[in-house]
Amino acid sequence: MAACRNPSGTTEILESRGHGNAGEADLINQLGAKVKAVDPDVIENHNLHGFDLPFLVRRARILGVQLTLGRAGLPALRVRAARRGSASTPDGRRVRFVAPGRELIDTLDAVLRYDFATRELPNHRLKTVARHLGIAGPDREYIKGAQIYEVYRRDPERVRRYATADVQEVAGVARMLGGAAFALAQMAPRRYERVADAGAATGIIDPLLVRAYLRSGTALPAHQPGDGTPHSGAALHLFAAGVARRVVKADVASLYPSLMRSYRIGPARDHLGAMLTLVDRLVELRLAAKASARQSAPESAERYGYEAVSAAMKLVVNSAYGYLAAGGLTRFADVQAANEVTRRGRETLELVCGELASRGVTLLEADTDGVYFAVPDHWTEPDERRVVAEVAALLPLLVQLEFEGRYSAMLSHEPKNYALLGYDGALLLRGVAFRSSRAEPFGQAFLRYAVARLLAGDVPGVREAYVTTLDRLRGRHFAAREVASCVRLSKTWAQYLQVRDSRRELPYEALLAAGRKSWSVGDRILVYRRKSGAAGLIEDSEDAVAGIDSAKERDYDIDHYARLLRQTFAVRLACAFSPADFEVVFADPDQMSLFMPSVATIQTVLGKKPPTQTVDC
DNA sequence: GGTGACCGGGG
């Protein structure tokens, strides 16, 4: 079965009329005939190049039928090398398919590009993205992948609804996220499908530069391998660790392209100065598109178009620096120029920090293009905005320091690792120290709650969170699932057997204990440590065959998880207290001395760090 | 701490 959405917006379902191979061959022929009849310029789907096309090609080959998706006279699918797509060759190189005369657009590419900027999506599955973007219907049909065949045999109408909802969601995702690539395709001398999946540097900037040279009749510089100059990175400072109140974030908008424009930093081999001309032009286009978007009606096609252009320009402008730094890989790469950009960046950040500090704020942390600082108690928001504006006025015209946000409190832990409490009560956790895919749910929940209490100024609440979590562990109130860790399997059964004698690994021991001897490298499983050090596996309750639902087991190793609570989770709050106070807040209630001071009087601290901690990254 | 391998996503 296949669902197709025509350019007119109607959805059609193709289904095989025969049985077995004959029916499947018939379906592939129907698909070819349908594509020929509708004759679309663009064929799009989610993971089109990673699943649908390689699947169809494989089945067509096995069944000995022609899969005709290309335009008249050029029916055969071709392949091109790609970094993502279908892994067809034994050496692991990947390819994407090309249907001559049509554009094969994968909405997954647009989703990856979108999430690169926003970092909001828990994963990139079609259903998740559709829900996130608000385009999933309220009564949308869901069926698990593994159950589709069985449901189809029982209730084909349900699968038809499911497939129809899928293609409608793909159309919605393409409409909302595909605009940038479509806008760029009208500007860059590359076909749409290449612009949609290429990186901005090699896929867009490079061809634009080449076109500029061709148009001016100037010879292109030869490729030059990098001369081994090491690439220096951005500045990263931790000024203070602990709890700060009245926190402000200021940052420079598009720092690197602004520095390139302001100080005229471009590739040395670019004698035409095409890169800087391009960046100047794209920034102007972006500003014009943003202004036009503001003037057009909300939700109008016009507005989406302008916003797409603006997003596309931002993407390309921001990759100009990446192009410079891509040592030796691209025609105009220039590590020295890239280093000059980062040097100016560090200089700018240092100037901003110094000027802010001299105006009476307490610096907390600074990273690349932005700085968090705390202001004195009596300052108002206009005071905060005024110092940022004063410092902004000291920077070059094109380098714009902006007031980015204000927060009631911050837990500054390490560079790139902190928690923020908004004035609206919203809690934001940043960095691997506070959110990790492998964190045990009970620990993650404790950490989130404890940080919220800490930033609210409620130290007894932090202690209570710790004691409650310990109690619930010791009373086995948590289900095994809540103490389990999600791990990715990186070894095969045979590979693990080779190292098993020297070092036992919990995930594989859990699989063995559960009687599972076959798995795929890359599979993710939930494992936990059981009493007596044995390994426990949480079976997906839908797949569990035996009558025991392991998710409801509670036979975990209490001491192990109590240690984990303290040594992995509670320590994230250590910088907020003096060492002695930390011991009091996180004292084991079973081992409390009678002379323990009360937590009610404990104050959080903010410890200053030595001022020169520049890290290259 | 740096480097290389591998994942994503689909049914």
Add this chain to the structure above:
DNA sequence: GTGTACGGTCACC
């Protein structure tokens, strides 16, 4: 025949 081919995370050295 030659060049091209995403960005992030995690394991492992």
